[in-house]
Amino acid sequence: xxxxxxxxxxxxxxxxxxxxxxxxxxxxxxxxxxxxxxxxxxxxxxxxxxxxxxxxxxxxxxxxxxxxxxxxxxxxxxxxxxxxxxxxxxxxxxxxxxxxxxxxxxxxxxxxxxxxxxxxxxxxxxxxxxxxxxxxxxxxxxxxxxxxxxxxxxxxxxxxxxxxxxxxxxxxxxxxxxxxxxxxxxxxxxxxxxxxxxxxxxxxxxxxxxxxxxxxxxxxxxxxxxxxxxxxxxxxxxxxxxxxxxxxxxxxxxxxxxxxxxxxxxxxxxxxxxxxxxxxxxxxxxxxxxxxxxxxxxxxxxxxxxxxxxxxxxxxxxxxxxxxxxxxxxxxxxxxxxxxxxxxxxxxxxxxxxxxxxxxxxxxxxxxxxxxxxxxxxxxxxxxxxxxxxxxxxxxxxxxxxxxxxxxxxxxxxxxxxxxxxxxxxxxxxxxxxxxxxxxxxxxxxxxxxx
Ligand code: GDP
Numbered sequence: 001x002x003x004x005x006x007x008x009x010x011x012x013x014x015x016x017x018x019x020x021x022x023x024x025x026x027x028x029x030x031x032x033x034x035x036x037x038x039x040x041x042x043x044x045x046x047x048x049x050x051x052x053x054x055x056x057x058x059x060x061x062x063x064x065x066x067x068x069x070x071x072x073x074x075x076x077x078x079x080x081x082x083x084x085x086x087x088x089x090x091x092x093x094x095x096x097x098x099x100x101x102x103x104x105x106x107x108x109x110x111x112x113x114x115x116x117x118x119x120x121x122x123x124x125x126x127x128x129x130x131x132x133x134x135x136x137x138x139x140x141x142x143x144x145x146x147x148x149x150x151x152x153x154x155x156x157x158x159x160x161x162x163x164x165x166x167x168x169x170x171x172x173x174x175x176x177x178x179x180x181x182x183x184x185x186x187x188x189x190x191x192x193x194x195x196x197x198x199x200x201x202x203x204x205x206x207x208x209x210x211x212x213x214x215x216x217x218x219x220x221x222x223x224x225x226x227x228x229x230x231x232x233x234x235x236x237x238x239x240x241x242x243x244x245x246x247x248x249x250x251x252x253x254x255x256x257x258x259x260x261x262x263x264x265x266x267x268x269x270x271x272x273x274x275x276x277x278x279x280x281x282x283x284x285x286x287x288x289x290x291x292x293x294x295x296x297x298x299x300x301x302x303x304x305x306x307x308x309x310x311x312x313x314x315x316x317x318x319x320x321x322x323x324x325x326x327x328x329x330x331x332x333x334x335x336x337x338x339x340x341x342x343x344x345x346x347x348x349x350x351x352x353x354x355x356x357x358x359x360x361x362x363x364x365x366x367x368x369x370x371x372x373x374x375x376x377x378x379x380x381x382x383x384x385x386x387x388x389x390x391x392x393x394x395x396x397x398x399x400x401x402x403x404x405x406x407x408x409x410x411x412x413x414x415x416x417x418x419x420x421x422x423x424x425x426x427x428x429x430x431x432x433x434x435x436x437x438x439x440x441x442x443x444x445x446x447x448x449x450x451x
Contacts (some may be wrong), residue, residue, distance in 0.1 A: 001003040001258045001283070002302050005265060008037035008367045009078070010304055016071035020131075027059045030074060040266030044238045045270045047085060054081050059233030079299050085268060086295035091252060091277035094223050095384060099192045100132075100187045102220055105179075106213050106248050107228035108203035108240060112256030116228050117198045119282060119290035124194050125156060126317065133195040134183030135160040136176040136216060139200035147198055153287050157192075159183040176200060180216045194361055197222070205240060207429055210247035217248055225250040226279065229270060232257050237266035245274045256282035259289065288353055306363030314358070318351040339395035342427060343387045346380060355380065385413035386423050396429060 012033040036053040040047070058064070058077045067073035095101045103120070105113045114137065122132040134152045135158060137143035141381055144160045153156035163177045177349050186197035193362045199216055200210040201357065227250035244250055250354060253274070258281050271278050277359060281298075283289045291314075297307045323344055330341065356375050359365060365372060387395065389412030394401050401409070401424065410417045 001262050001360075002041065002268075003366070003369065004263065005037055005041040006302055006304050009034065009302070010039070010366060012037065013071065013075055016074060019071055022059070022064060022070045022074070024060065027056065027064075027074075031056045031059065034078065040263070040292050042234050042263040043265035044086075044235075044273060045271045050272075051081055051085055054084075061309050075303060079305070081304055082302060083295045083413060085272050086293075086298055087271040087277040088295055090292065090294045090296075091279050093279070094251070094291075097225050100184070100192050101224075101228060102184055102222040103194065103195065103219065103224045104197045104199060104213075104217060104222040105228055105254075106199055106250060107201050107225050108205070108230070109140060109203050111138070111201060111228045111230045112254075113201060113228045114146050114150060114198050115228075115285065116256060116280070116282055116290075117147060117196050117253055118154040118156075118287050119155040120280065121151070121194075121196055121292035122154035122287050123290055123292075125154065129194050130192050131156050131196055132183070132190070132192040133158045133188045134180060134187070134195060134197040136180040137173070137185065137198050138174055138176045139202070140181065142377070143200070150287070159186050169231060176212060177215045177219050183221045194215040205243040205247075210243070213244075213248045222286070224252055224279075226252050227276070228254045228282075228311060229254055229267060230257050231255050231264045231267035232260045232374075234266050236262065238269050240282060241270045246277065250274075250276060252277055252279035254278070254280045254282060255293070257359060259283045268448070284354075294391035300436075301361065304364060304366040306365065307361040308363070311358060311361045311397045315352055318353070320347075320348060320351070334435070336396075337431045339387050339390060339398060339427065342430070343384065346384055350380060382419065383413055386410075386420055389413040398424065398431075 012030055013031075016022065016026065016030060022030075029258065031052050032057060035048055038048045043051075055074075055077055058081075060076055064070050064073045064077070093101065093103070104115060107113050116135050121133055124131045133147055133156055135144040136146040137147070138161065148158050148160060159179075159182070161174065161182075174200065180199070183197060184195055194214055197216065197220060200209065201215055227244045227248070229241060229243065231237070233240070253270050253276055255270075255278055258264065258267075265314070270276075272413055276378070277295045281291050281293045281300065291310060294310070297310055301307045327341065327345070330337070349355065354375060356372060359372050359375065360369075386409060389409045390401070394405065394409075406420045406424070410420045413420075
């Protein structure tokens, strides 16, 4: 996500580091570099121009010349201005005061609307809402089925105009406006508090598509019209966004496919050129690859200052408190750390999603990106397979795992004996560390973490 932009900006700031005073020439050179980095990342020209002008004006002002550390002050200014481009404050869903909150999705075909419908529904459900999905995309063959599958995965009901769906509106016609209207009526009747209406897209913007989206909007009077834009389409993003803004007057933007390697900067321009906030980001094909968009946190991520808040939220959302309490108690009781505990901990980590994605949110992650990219998510699978090939007794008494048992475990889990040996060694270290921590003797910890 915005990797090359991140790298370029980091390099620019590196040149400033350690300078006690910044001359006008230093500032000019920095602003020029920032401008180039943004243009190369596909950020729209007028947005870049305005951004650079703001940075320059502030950089020449008192807040920098009087700062103890001028170069850090510049980073702070860039951070704040970047946050402004991205829409300023976090914009949350405008919930209906009574009846269901109606959210309509619009965008080009392939933008990621249908996938997003499922992600948004699951996310809302996790927050205690009772969303329903409505399949109003009758254009693309299979879109209705796709939504049904996605709804099942997200655990939310789908209203679809197909025979066989149990609904009093079963006879709904192939008219997308009617389907949307009936879907909303059903959501209201069944007391769903949110209804998400997926609509058809085309490969390019056309008048008929826009008219249909507008008709649906007028028929269901949504609380939010979310425009979904594929961050990988580059420069076209801005024109597409302008066309949809004109056509359906959307209320918020969703950036999709932010996991791609593309430059992505065009997507960064969308909030500025349309004046509409970015509300969500889609970061992969799985139903959990989704996050609320916080302009401040995204700016920090782009500047490699990390996004620890999102990291904590994701951890909290998937954290199993009972399991954490059980571990803590074991720790207090100074019980031996077993392979069963090891497995339970790994499952906690796995629930948080991709390890790589989480690590990338740590401050400074960009500097070790290459190592992080090599991180093999399958490593966790292998470790789990090894532990699962152990007998229950072996898991609680790992000392009995001798050579022949190791060979059996390796065979059972499809790895080499040396991989089993490595795991055993790592486990022994973890066990030793746990013991030390529990006994209050931390002198032996790496880095001398004494208290
Ligand atoms: P729609 O035509 O707008 O409904 O688009 P879809 O939801 O069908 O998505 C089009 C394709 O993009 C599908 O293959 C999705 O799996 C994929 N896709 C959607 N969102 C993302 C994302 O955030 N990242 C990645 N890598 N792929 C995505």
